[in-house]
Amino acid sequence: MKSKYFGVINETEFLDWESDIQEEYLIKNDLFEAFSVFGLNPQPDEVELGRFKDLKKVDNFIREMYPKDDVLNDFYQFILEIYRAGIDGDYISFSIGFDNLTFQKSQKEKRVFALKEFERIFDEICPMEYRYFVKNDSGSGLTFGLDRFKSLHRTQEYIIINLRSEAELILPFLLGDRQFFNRELYSTNEVILKICNFEKGLKILIALNEEFQFEKDTVFCPKSLAELLFDAYEGNVSKEVVKFIDQSILEVDEKIPSFVCSLMMFLNQKQLLNLKEEVFRSGINQVYDLKLSKIKLSNPSNKKHEERIAYYEEKWKGFL
Structure with a gap:
């Protein structure tokens, strides 16, 4: 997949510019967007404990900048392509281990083991706060069930959103610095590790679900x-x-x-x-x-x- 934004900044002197000029360039070229927020400086109320006064008083004006959503999504796909070998390698290792552990077992025994692995990996890569619950109106009353693949999609979306604060990764990407995204970065950078570990786990969960049909996946494997x-x-x-x-x-x-x-x-x-x-x-x-x-x-x-x-x-x- 060809990246739209990799190397889009072709000004070789970009890194030598003052920060305000860099910011103006990024906004003007539709790569970043600026947000204006008002800072408040609340003071404790001297009379009532736990209350604050002057909450409407503006203390300072804060300007924040974040990469645009298109840039973040393109960067995420770029990372998946660059480190595809690592993601696929871990997936293959899991598949080989799974086959060895379930060799000569019945289909029912394989399914039980696969379900345990499915639940273990899901718990590892999908934090509780991102889980998606749906209402089930059964005969016994209203209940709530966990939609795991919608939960995984929500987790993926939040991983991408949180890249807004990773300018030290986004800028080399926009500058087309391919050497920056090397094996050492893959091994040491927590953000890159989080992305690759999530995508490796997601790949395994999709494969297990395709084989054993644990639940309906309308997100990553939608119907034709x-x-x-x-x-x-x-x-x-x-x-x-x-x-x-x-x-x-x-x-x-x-x-x-x-x-x-x-x-x-x-x-x-x-x-x-x-x-x-x-x-x-x-x-x-x-x-x-x-x-x-x-x-x-x-x-x-x-x-x-x-x-x-x-x-x-x-x-x-x-x-x-």
């Missing part, structure tokens, strides 16, 4: 558009036909209503679709973020329509 369309049609259309619809829609750049109309007509002719027009249209609008009005063919002898029908006929033959 075809899967979403299959769900929208509530299983009333075969997966093969849904994939065909998905591919047919994604390949169209213009005149989408005309193509969708011909597609629906073709599927009906082949008796591959058993849906009302409004249900078919609603599913497509919902999944592909379209705004199709009622699908109807104004002129059945339309040459372009006939060409599209013939195209879908050939496409379907090759699809099977």
